[in-house]
Amino acid sequence: MEQEPFLNAVQTVDATLKFAEARMTEGIHGPRPQEIESARAAVQSAEASLANATLIYNRRASLIDGHERATSREEADTTKADRIVAEANLKKAREDLSLLLEGTRSEQKQQQHAEFEAQRANLALLRYRLSRATLKAPSAGVIRTRILEPGAVVMANSPVFTLALTDPQWCRVYVDESDLGKVRMGMPARITTDSYPGKSYRGWVGYISPVAEFTPKAVETPELRTNLVYQTRIYTCDPDQELRLGMPATVTLSLHEETRTPPASLSDYCQSP
Known part of the structure; x- marks a missing residue:
């Protein structure tokens, strides 16, 4: 069947699954040592900036409070604002470092794992649909x-x-109710056909129906067609592939030959002596 839509869908979800797997792995491993060291350096830089801004602010504030008027009120306000910005930057840098040291939250790990499992299940479903696009x-x-x-x-x-x-091959025969007691599972049989006179094929009784039925119209029997019969299958060895579907055949059961245990497979029975 046409498989291109299924192939495209599988490739799309496969890429999404790899992305979800990468995110889940990243959450499990947490931040790299280089990222933590970079955050610590940012904290140190923010501390130095705050110290410098505080020093400048204190210096200009003392000049304004005195009577020297060596600096203007505007410059003092600017240095005050710089100190406030430096304090905020330091606070943010410390919070960033704290987040890196704590690692990924457990809720985020669970969410990433759930996303990964959902994509994997979706990929399995699409691959199943793709496999069903091939008739087997x-x-x-x-x-x-x-x-x-x-x-x-x-x-x-x-x-x-x-x-x-064609594997396994078997003949469908019907046994009268009066003869049913003579037929047993595993009983040896011989199959002959009009197409190959004088040649017989080995077989054995592999199935006996548990339910009686009326004789089918296509069955030739000297008995009345209203008799109850039981469908029986005679599995057949045909190594040369001579028997054909629907070919009439005559089945002879060996009533006095020892009954074997039904084999596990037809090939094992045909290879045995």
Whole structure:
């Protein structure tokens, strides 16, 4: 399916996730030593500026209070304002240093971690949607029909291909209710077809339906079609891939042959002697 919109969305959220991760890491590590030293130097500079402004202010204030009138009132007011600015700068520099020494607040760390987790979950969702844009067969098989052509608009739950499953291969047979007691799971079987006279295929009983049903119309049987039967699946070994879907076959069960434990997989059974 068309994947470009999904790819663009994944790339966008991936970049956002990296940014959130960097912010979270920065909050955990806190300020660098160089930043702390720079803040301390700013405090020292602000202290020196305040001391100099205070010295100048006191000097000019004493000249005004005396009778010498060596300086004007305007210059005294200016030096007073400079001292106030220097005090404010020192206060700010000390607060900046204090913030760096305390590090990142716990609430900020929690917020940064929550943002990171939200972006990671969003990225996982977008990657899942991207993976769903690739059609994957549920099992190995052969494509029988391509229903839609390239470029078609597909709605949800719309079929695109029909698939014939080839692994495992099995024959569907129906057992009369009177013969059901003779059939057991793992019972050996032989399968023959009209296409290959004289050739038989190994098999075993792999499924017996727990529910009875009426004989399907397509089943040829000498008994009355209203008889109740049980669907049974005979798993088949076909290493040469000669059997085809829908091919009529005759199944012969070995009633007197020892019944095996149902194998874990068809390939294990076919490789055994």
